[in-house]
Amino acid sequence: MRARSPLSLVPAIVLVLAACGSSGPSAPPTEAASPSPGATSAPTTEPSDVGSPLPLPSAPIAEPSVSATVPDLPYDPAKFGFAAKGLRGEVMAFVTTSQVDDALARLDFESVSTIAFFSLEASSSGTIRKDGRWRIWTSAATDELIARAHASGTKVVISLARFSWSPAQTAMSTTLLSTAAARARLAREVADEVVRRGVDGVNVDFEPIPRGEKAAFTDLVRMIRSELDARGPGYQLTFAVVGHFESYDVGAALRPGGADAVYLMGYHYAGTFSTIAHGTAPLGGARYSVGDAIRLLRKVARPEQLIVGVPYYGHLWPTKSGALNAPTAGRGYDVPYEKARLVAKVHPTSYDPAEEVRRVAWRERSCSSCPLHWVQLYFDDPRSLIAKWTEFRRQNLLGTGIWTSAFEGPSGELTAALRDAWMVDR
Numbered sequence: 450m451r452a453r454s455p456l457s458l459v460p461a462i463v464l465v466l467a468a469c470g471s472s473g474p475s476a477p478p479t480e481a482a483s484p485s486p487g488a489t490s491a492p493t494t495e496p497s498d499v500g501s502p503l504p505l506p507s508a509p510i511a512e513p514s515v516s517a518t519v520p521d522l523p524y525d526p527a528k529f530g531f532a533a534k535g536l537r538g539e540v541m542a543f544v545t546t547s548q549v550d551d552a553l554a555r556l557d558f559e560s561v562s563t564i565a566f567f568s569l570e571a572s573s574s575g576t577i578r579k580d581g582r583w584r585i586w587t588s589a590a591t592d593e594l595i596a597r598a599h600a601s602g603t604k605v606v607i608s609l610a611r612f613s614w615s616p617a618q619t620a621m622s623t624t625l626l627s628t629a630a631a632r633a634r635l636a637r638e639v640a641d642e643v644v645r646r647g648v649d650g651v652n653v654d655f656e657p658i659p660r661g662e663k664a665a666f667t668d669l670v671r672m673i674r675s676e677l678d679a680r681g682p683g684y685q686l687t688f689a690v691v692g693h694f695e696s697y698d699v700g701a702a703l704r705p706g707g708a709d710a711v712y713l714m715g716y717h718y719a720g721t722f723s724t725i726a727h728g729t730a731p732l733g734g735a736r737y738s739v740g741d742a743i744r745l746l747r748k749v750a751r752p753e754q755l756i757v758g759v760p761y762y763g764h765l766w767p768t769k770s771g772a773l774n775a776p777t778a779g780r781g782y783d784v785p786y787e788k789a790r791l792v793a794k795v796h797p798t799s800y801d802p803a804e805e806v807r808r809v810a811w812r813e814r815s816c817s818s819c820p821l822h823w824v825q826l827y828f829d830d831p832r833s834l835i836a837k838w839t840e841f842r843r844q845n846l847l848g849t850g851i852w853t854s855a856f857e858g859p860s861g862e863l864t865a866a867l868r869d870a871w872m873v874d875r
Contacts, residue, residue, distance in 0.1 A: 763828020
């Protein structure tokens, strides 16, 4: 009996592989084709659960320019609470609106110190959109998620999102950030919602910041801090940055009266835009990496102010050869760990110690009459995640984050690695 094709194990989540006879590497992603929420046709569309909301430009990515001014902000561990749970650092798990039921069924609450509900969207007028995400946020299932999290000592925060990956989205973000009254309204409304829902803070996920609005975003973060503090002590406030983070004034947003920590989205350093196949979250290697971003962030942030997220997904491309870091021959698509591990069971794998990533390469046909062509899948597995978490702990960073726990599926392999890395009694 013919063995089942690895490709048949991976659904065409975003795009099918390039048809046979592809003329070469694809162009960077367009707004219509990218799997990221920033590239959807409607700014209010919920992000895809597969992959990361980070369509970075094609490699090589220039290093962000930062000023070496580390903010003087005392660390308040009570706002995170991981020590009380027996964790070595903050572990922030993102749960999207379509993953609430999965979190209730499979999330290991013991190994997670904060759940970020992803997401509520900020409108251009400074209100929280009352859309499908809002309905899930106010649902009985989310009631149960909050209750179970709190019963286990896990905090819950609102991820307040505003994307600027398309011209339409950028215009809306600019309108919001450039208007002081809209910023103030949004800060009040999200703080009121934190109190109304009985949750523990806010993760501000604006990505990226439109040109000319860096100071306005910092002001928004500080307004949210002020509104939270006015409602009571101990509320957690973080903000997310993309790997190429020069559109943010990270240092200013972390100064006293600002955020408690910055969340580096340590993923989507490769994707549909890539001309070379490689890891979506390279710890090191020849290209701009998560390690590079951490080094640059440490010029403006203390280690205990830095949370670095990791991906529970990878990316698959058609490639021009089976070699490591071969040129891509198409855009490919993101693959959650649940599917990637099945591909790895069908075909032998290798490991890139420079980037710290698992790799699978094989030859496949795009159609019955097409010639064989190379396909490569790069993804993070327990070994690569342990390498990242070991480095984060070596640098005494505040902790890590997961995009997203649901991508693991039922295997429990990544959860076991997470517990080994972050639980004190392991």
